[in-house]
Amino acid sequence: MGRWRRDEGDVVLLAASGVAVMAALGMVFLYAPREATMGDVQRIFYFHVASAWVGFFAFFVTCVAGVGQLVTGARRWDMVSLSSVEVGLTFITMTVITGSLWARPVWGTYWTWEPRLTISAVQLLIYVAYGMLRASVESPERKARYGAVYGIVAFVTVPLSWFAIRWWRTIHPDILTGGEGMAITPRMTLTLVVAVGAFTLLYAAVLRLRVSLERARDRLTRVRLNLERR
């Protein structure tokens, strides 16, 4: 008692994601070739794209859990929804910061208000507001319902961000084609795939931990109510 009790699944998943991230890191620095135009700074690309993928996926999970919550009213969907927003926000923050650090030597500036970056900034603020909305509502049922609706509507920022570089004129490179000034080789593609897989595993591990925190909170509320009734 009194210690953070993790079940075996949590430990296995955390360990597996740790190994996978280390393997991806090894590939980024030892296997992927040095990009001809940008040099070593292009190696930011692998973890930048992988963290963006996890951020988008986390918001997708929030959207699906929101639908589940509205349909069934079950608390477990709300737990997943809230937890996934927190994990997604961390990874999108990571994407924005690493993107800025990549942009500085390549574009000559940390930030520019082009479509993809602007949508990313707005998306970040929208999901920060998700937490603020929940904090401003007292009733747990209403908190869950409002959160679900907000999570579904906010998801529109994900396809908007994805298609921004195709719909509007932008300097942001397209990862599928490599874009201007970046030649993607098969080794780079494989490294990116491994990094995306490793980050997805890390997302699953952290999401599990975050959901178990919500479960512990519920248990605390139940015990507190029990104590008040006596």
Place this chain on the structure above:
Amino acid sequence: MSEYLVGAYAVFWGLTFVLVFSIWMRQRRIERELEAMEARLDEGAHKKEREGART
């Protein structure tokens, strides 16, 4: 090696650590609160038992 590259990977490790550590801290705080409350509940139950035995 570029300082931007080092900075970007430091951001990754830093934010991952902050996220996992903050979950761990919150979980510990809840566990501690739970322990204290469960102890109070047990204490209350023992008190009732003792009172029942007296009457």
